[in-house]
Amino acid sequence: MTINEIENEIIEEFELFGDDWEGKYEHIIDLGKNLPIIKPEYKTENNLIKGCQSKVWLHTDFENGKLIYTADSDAIITKGIVALMVRVLSNQPPKAIINAELNFMKTIGLMEHLSPTRANGLVSMINRMKQDAIKFNT
Amino acid sequence: MIDVLNIRNQFPILNQKINANTLIYFDNGATVQKPLSVINAINNYYTHSNANIHRGVHTLSRIASELYENSRTTIAHFFNVSNAQQLIFTSGTTESINLIAQGLSKSILTEGDEIILSQYEHHSNILPWQLWAQENNGHLKVIPLNSNQELDLEKFETLITKKTKIISIAHVSNTLGVISNIEKIIKIAKKHNLVIVLDGAQSAPHMQIDLQKLEVDFFVCSAHKMYGPTGVGILYMNEYWLNNLPISKTGGGTIKSVTFNETIYAEGALRFEPGTPNISGVIGFGAAVNFINEIKIENIYKHELELINYIQNKLLELPEVVLYGVSNVKAGVISFNIKNNHPFDVGTLLDKYGIAVRTGHHCTQPLMQFLQIPGTVRVSFAVYNTKQEIDFFIEKLKKVILMLS
Numbered sequence: 001m002t003i004n005e006i007e008n009e010i011i012e013e014f015e016l017f018g019d020d021w022e023g024k025y026e027h028i029i030d031l032g033k034n035l036p037i038i039k040p041e042y043k044t045e046n047n048l049i050k051g052c053q054s055k056v057w058l059h060t061d062f063e064n065g066k067l068i069y070t071a072d073s074d075a076i077i078t079k080g081i082v083a084l085m086v087r088v089l090s091n092q093p094p095k096a097i098i099n100a101e102l103n104f105m106k107t108i109g110l111m112e113h114l115s116p117t118r119a120n121g122l123v124s125m126i127n128r129m130k131q132d133a134i135k136f137n138t
Numbered sequence: 139m140i141d142v143l144n145i146r147n148q149f150p151i152l153n154q155k156i157n158a159n160t161l162i163y164f165d166n167g168a169t170v171q172k173p174l175s176v177i178n179a180i181n182n183y184y185t186h187s188n189a190n191i192h193r194g195v196h197t198l199s200r201i202a203s204e205l206y207e208n209s210r211t212t213i214a215h216f217f218n219v220s221n222a223q224q225l226i227f228t229s230g231t232t233e234s235i236n237l238i239a240q241g242l243s244k245s246i247l248t249e250g251d252e253i254i255l256s257q258y259e260h261h262s263n264i265l266p267w268q269l270w271a272q273e274n275n276g277h278l279k280v281i282p283l284n285s286n287q288e289l290d291l292e293k294f295e296t297l298i299t300k301k302t303k304i305i306s307i308a309h310v311s312n313t314l315g316v317i318s319n320i321e322k323i324i325k326i327a328k329k330h331n332l333v334i335v336l337d338g339a340q341s342a343p344h345m346q347i348d349l350q351k352l353e354v355d356f357f358v359c360s361a362h363k364m365y366g367p368t369g370v371g372i373l374y375m376n377e378y379w380l381n382n383l384p385i386s387k388t389g390g391g392t393i394k395s396v397t398f399n400e401t402i403y404a405e406g407a408l409r410f411e412p413g414t415p416n417i418s419g420v421i422g423f424g425a426a427v428n429f430i431n432e433i434k435i436e437n438i439y440k441h442e443l444e445l446i447n448y449i450q451n452k453l454l455e456l457p458e459v460v461l462y463g464v465s466n467v468k469a470g471v472i473s474f475n476i477k478n479n480h481p482f483d484v485g486t487l488l489d490k491y492g493i494a495v496r497t498g499h500h501c502t503q504p505l506m507q508f509l510q511i512p513g514t515v516r517v518s519f520a521v522y523n524t525k526q527e528i529d530f531f532i533e534k535l536k537k538v539i540l541m542l543s
Binding site: 025053078 | 157479480483487497541542
């Protein structure tokens, strides 16, 4: 699936919740719990992105022309949003990742988590994902 | 007792909806909301009296100068300071501590000296001293906490050596709400001729402080935690330092006369207030202290202590909650965590219910290292908070615990 197709899939998934923010956040928490566990050897200082409050670890592999991301966070809501980002951007070619606008976050009402003042490390994680894509873009 | 409903009506911001819920503002330790009297004082100043202060011969300048100096007198009375000149207006607690550290570095501090702090200091009361220590082979010594997360004052005296010159200490822990036994600290410090710096950022909004009774060399606090505007605070110094602390910032307004060879400085507070000060901020600060005086600080303390005991008891009933610094004598603040959960998640979900709390390390990372946690959820009260708000908070906290479990 392309990034756009995955984004649309997520938008449909979140439409079910409507105004029920509790349902939506329970879903994010579940996504966080189900995020495939990053290999412990990848939880290095180098892979650590420090937010002021929550921490995010991001590991990038490059296989068959596609970037494979694995990630983790010490806060479960951050981890749920990390899971969404991994779902959208992992297993995609570098060019698609570089050009991804990630507008789905606005549509599903989670844009506030990407505000630079949220101190959760997510903005830095997306920057790191894109930088890694630039590195492998030949 | 106080009429909370009447008080709440003086805070327009409290009527707001946040995420479709009535705002419950429990982040008063970070900054407190402002009453109409403060907002109006600033508004009136800009509408009717704006002019630069001191030295102006025209009417507006005289009025602005009077308003500015009246604030100094009002605040001096509030802290029972006999000579209002002992109060210097700064941009806040952080700047005040920096001015003290820089001043003392040019007077009593010499290479290799020691400064005593405590485990629960705010970064603002660590970094200015650490900066000096790094440049001068100095040492920071730390009063540890006991198992109740109170200062272990038995250890304090054992830290003092001939090289120890200063103790700089929080009156109230901004993370735990624990009140330092400052009378005992002063007694021990005096015995060893230490210069005493008291950080009142978290005590001044909540409890009576008499600077004639508390014989400290320096006392600092911020207006915005005392119902006043941001960007203004005070640096109190005793008579000796008022005349002897070397200045570390200078400029217009601080002088008697200037030639290119020599400057004769003004006496008193003006020596430390270079440049055009935060005039509207100072006037707002005066209005804020008048607001506190109308309610009386003792009544605010009683009301907030009642809220603290109420919320502590409610939280102690929840097996998932870990409380820090539990005590029935605290000021303004309580801190807790939900077992196996990150404070960031708890704060994010509470915000969805319109409840503003603070999460994280609260600029006290050494304390977090001591407690071995990444952060806490901090609830901090002001005079307008109520038990009903706490009930709503507890009800929603239980939901948050369920969501995260």
